[in-house]
Amino acid sequence: MMIPGSAILSHPIHRNRILALISLTVVTLGVNLFGIMNNFTVVLPHLLYFPVILASYWYPRRGLAFSIGIASLYGIVSFLFLPLEILAGMVVVMRIVILVLIGGVVSFLSWNLARSEQQLQDIIEFLPDATFAIDKEGRIIAWNRAIQMMTGRPKAAMLNRDNYEYALAFYGERRLMLAGLIVSNEEHIREKYPQIRQEAGNLVSEAFLPHFHGDRGVHLRFSATALMDTNGKVTGAIESVRDVTEQVMTKTALENTSNRLNTLAGILRHDMSRTLAVLYGKLQFGVMKFGAPDIISYIADLKESANAIRRQIDTSREFRDIGVTPPAWIVVQDAIETAAARLDFGRVTFHAWTERLCVFSDPHLPTVFYHLLHNALKESTGSTRIIITYHIRENNCAIIIEDNGTGIPDAEKGTLFVQREDRYGKGLFLSYEIVSLTGMSLRETGIYREGARFEIIIPSEGYRIEGMER
Amino acid sequence: MDRLQPFISVSSPSVENGSAVPYVRELRAAEFALADNVWLDYHDTTGDPAVDRIFAVFDDGEVVSVARCRRHKDGLEVDGIFTTDSFRKKGYSRLAVSGLVEACHNDDLYMYAVRHLTSFYQQFGFDPIPESALPPVIRERYTWAGGNLEGAEVQPMRRRVGL
Known part of the structure; x- marks a missing residue:
């Protein structure tokens, strides 16, 4: 009793x-x-x-x-x-x-x-992620339910333990983990531990631990941040650990599938390009062999169709590459210049006023401008002027590409960026996909018969003006 | 020949009849000192990259005329339109203002125009307005005139959004 x-x-x-x-x-x-x-x-x-x-x-x-x-x-x-x-x-x-x-x-x-x-x-205690905290001396001051389940180590056996006891649960040896790095006041963490990165003030890293789950192994994502007192001094650190094995496996499977599809598409592109080269040769031979104006005109039409196939092959190549290279800060004026260099403006006046604007984008941003400009330059639009500007708004910034051509009929605006076979081809769909990768969006706001006006909407954190602190 | 060539860099200007054609483009933050030099004889005006966009006319690689669009919290103000003495009467101010208006046409633009130049700015779409129609922050800039803008020889003007 x-x-x-x-x-x-x-x-x-x-x-x-x-x-x-x-x-x-x-x-x-x-x-x-x-x-x-x-x-x-x-x-x-x-x-x-x-x-x-x-x-x-x-x-x-x-x-x-x-x-x-x-x-x-x-x-x-x-x-x-x-x-x-x-x-x-x-x-x-x-x-x-x-x-x-x-x-x-x-x-x-x-x-x-x-x-x-x-x-x-x-x-x-009830955080869904496995979480522990240590004080300035490296003693464990919190060891929640999820981490008990993940490591099999009970809270009572872990609290108040120091000397990297928490690392034993993951690595089987006493060693620094992210929380330990924070309380150790270690300098130049990124130089010494290149696998560690900083995300929104947290230290983040991933690791594969082969002895977990009965030696089947597990991919873990570690994230740690400092615990501060009211004076801003570090009093400890808290670290959460998430099992990302499923995401890693899904990503790997998708990458493998994507690689196979890309290989297949590459073979098809290569074969089509060779066949196209033969077709160009025969068309050239036809121009030399036949002199009748109606046949020459017919051959010119065939050549234009062959050009369209070549552009579609180029577009398919661009589809293959988007999203593969990490996004980066890109000078918009440079992207426009790259796109403009691939186009013949003829008698169309073109001005781009984006000198100091940078956006966080997939590196294929020039492709976006190429397709938007290519559309505006089509003879059927009747454009004589294309202007690119930007407009800073309360919660975003818009890059505006406008022309004085016929514009887009209202009935077509809803499906403008949907992949389709007819008038606008795949260029606008591809452009939409590219800008979407970094949270930007694309829309058309022009008035039919007054001109087309495309707006690339950039979220506030996705743009900066050189020399202007926001 | 189109002289608004903002996507052609200063190091590779167009050439016509063997000499470089003057053109306008927006200055980068590191180039603001070029505009400050032009403004030395214009009330010691200086540019601030945090709030200004400066449009400069280049003649043979040299900045000879500038126009500024300053972002206030309640509106955009156009000012600092100035051409170096030795380059006047060549249409360079017109070129600078054309570039500015085209680049900044997505917002209403406000300005205090010297009275004898109001017809010049009207060609770019600016219309005279009463001082009370100016955004407060821009209006405060001329409080020294004590409401007597006519006496100060200046006229408030506004250009509505659009090309």
């Missing part, structure tokens, strides 16, 4: 605290009794605050009862041994009231503090 209170006494911290409180209470009451016996009652009663405050701070739920108890004992001792005077009696009563009040206030504040700490602990 468990004796009430024996559980709390079995914990060394609680046992020490209770012993300290009992000792302090006996000593302070004894000193007060000594003072009362010797008619010295001025300062000594203040000593009683110490056991009251400590008891209320350590055990907020029992703080008030403890302070009532110690105040009562003081009252009994005082009324037994002090001379019966009204003034002295009132002073004792006031001291009793103040002792109880102090006990109550400290208990209330400590209770609230403990509740906040408990809420924070609960948040960490």
